[in-house]
Amino acid sequence: MNWLQRSRAGLGRLLAPDAADVDDLPMALVYLDERGRMCRGNRGWEVLSGYRATDCLQRDHCEFLHIEDRPLWQLGLQSLTEQGPSPWVGSLRYLSRAGELLWVEARVVRRSGGYVASLADISAQVPQRQWLHARHRSLNNLLDGLPLMVYRCRNNRHWSMEYVSAGCLELTGYAPEQLIDSQHLTFNSLIHPLDREPVWSSVQEGLRAVQPYAFDYRLLCADGREKWVSERGRGIYSDWGDVLGLEGVVMERAERERLPVALAHPAGF
Numbered sequence: 001m002n003w004l005q006r007s008r009a010g011l012g013r014l015l016a017p018d019a020a021d022v023d024d025l026p027m028a029l030v031y032l033d034e035r036g037r038m039c040r041g042n043r044g045w046e047v048l049s050g051y052r053a054t055d056c057l058q059r060d061h062c063e064f065l066h067i068e069d070r071p072l073w074q075l076g077l078q079s080l081t082e083q084g085p086s087p088w089v090g091s092l093r094y095l096s097r098a099g100e101l102l103w104v105e106a107r108v109v110r111r112s113g114g115y116v117a118s119l120a121d122i123s124a125q126v127p128q129r130q131w132l133h134a135r136h137r138s139l140n141n142l143l144d145g146l147p148l149m150v151y152r153c154r155n156n157r158h159w160s161m162e163y164v165s166a167g168c169l170e171l172t173g174y175a176p177e178q179l180i181d182s183q184h185l186t187f188n189s190l191i192h193p194l195d196r197e198p199v200w201s202s203v204q205e206g207l208r209a210v211q212p213y214a215f216d217y218r219l220l221c222a223d224g225r226e227k228w229v230s231e232r233g234r235g236i237y238s239d240w241g242d243v244l245g246l247e248g249v250v251m252e253r254a255e256r257e258r259l260p261v262a263l264a265h266p267a268g269f
Contacts, residue, residue, distance in 0.1 A: 028119040031111075036061050036077055039114065048104070048121060050097030061117075066093035066101065073106075080110040091122065148251035151187075155207065155235070155243050157200065158186040162245065171229070171252060173222025192218035192226065199231075207235045207243055216253050228253045 022029050028044035037060055041053035049056075049064060062070045069092045076088040087107045094102045103126040108117040149172070150165040164176040178185050191199055195217040206213030212234040219227045233248020 030056075030061065030117050030119065031114065032061055032117065033114040036074075036115070045119070048096070048102070048119060049094065050100075064094055066095060069093050076106070076108060077115060080108060080115065091126075094119075148249055150247075150249050151233075152236075152245060152247045153187065154245050155203070157188060159188050159246075161187055171227075171250065172219060190219050190221075192220060194218075203233070203246065206233075210235070210237070210241075213248075219250075 023043040025042065025044060028048040029042045030038060030045050031040040033039050037058050038056045039058075041049075041051075041056055043053075045051075045056075046053055051064075056064075062073055065073055072090055073092060076090050079088050087109045089105065089107050092104050092106055094104045096102060102121055103123045105120045105122045106117055107120075108115050148165075149168045150163075151161060151168075152163040154160040154162065160181065161179045162181070164179050166176060168174060168176045168179060172190055174185065174190075179187060188196060199215065199217050202215050203213055212232065214230070214232045216228060216230050219229050221227050229250050230253040231248060231250045233246050235246055236244045238244055
C-alpha cells in the first residue's frame, strides 16, 4: 500500500460516523443522511455555526445556508452519485445562529448511508468585491419581489434608464430590458403627454433645492391603458454638487389618493 492509499484509508477511518476523535479536528465536520439531514456535527461545527450539535439533528442542512446558495448545495449532493474519494467542493454562504454571514468552503464526499462534509470558514479570504456582489444580488431579489418599480436614470428629457427593477413589468407592461438604455422606448414616452412637462419641472425644482421630490402623474401602459402612479425620488450628486443621475420608486396610486401632477412636495425618501 503506497502513501496515498494509506492516507485515504486513514482519512476514511477518521470520517467514520462512530469515530470518537472527530471533535479534536481543527475543522467543522457534519454527517448527513441520504436526504441531506444532519446526523451528527462535531465541535468545529458548533464553533462555526453557533448551534449545539444536538439541536441540529434531523434538520435539513440547507436550513443553515443562505437561501440563494441552497440550489448549489443540492446540485452538489446530486453530483455525488457514487461513493468514492472524489469530493464535491463549493464556496457557500452560511448564516450563523447570531445572524452573521459566513463564506464557507464545503468539501462533501459520499459515504455509505449518506454524506460527510468538511466546512472551513474562508470569510477572510473572500474579496470585498464578491461580498458586494452578493449583497447587490440579494437586494435585487428583494426589490424584484415588490409591487413597484425601483429605478436609476439619467437627468435628461428621455429619463434614460440605467437600472429598472422587475416590478416594471407589472406596472407598465414592459420588461426592464425594454427600457434600460433604450433609444426606441424611453420612460418619458410612457408618461402622458400632458404630464411630461410638469414632471420635468417638478424634478428639476427638487434638484435645484437638493431635496427629494414626490408627485403623481399618468402612465401609458403597454396595453393602452392609462394608469395613475406616484413617484418619489432624489438626485445623485458628485462631491462637487453636480447631478449624476436620479434614483427613486414608482408605484400605482389609488384614485382617491391622487395628488396634482404639478405639485412636487418634500418627501421623506
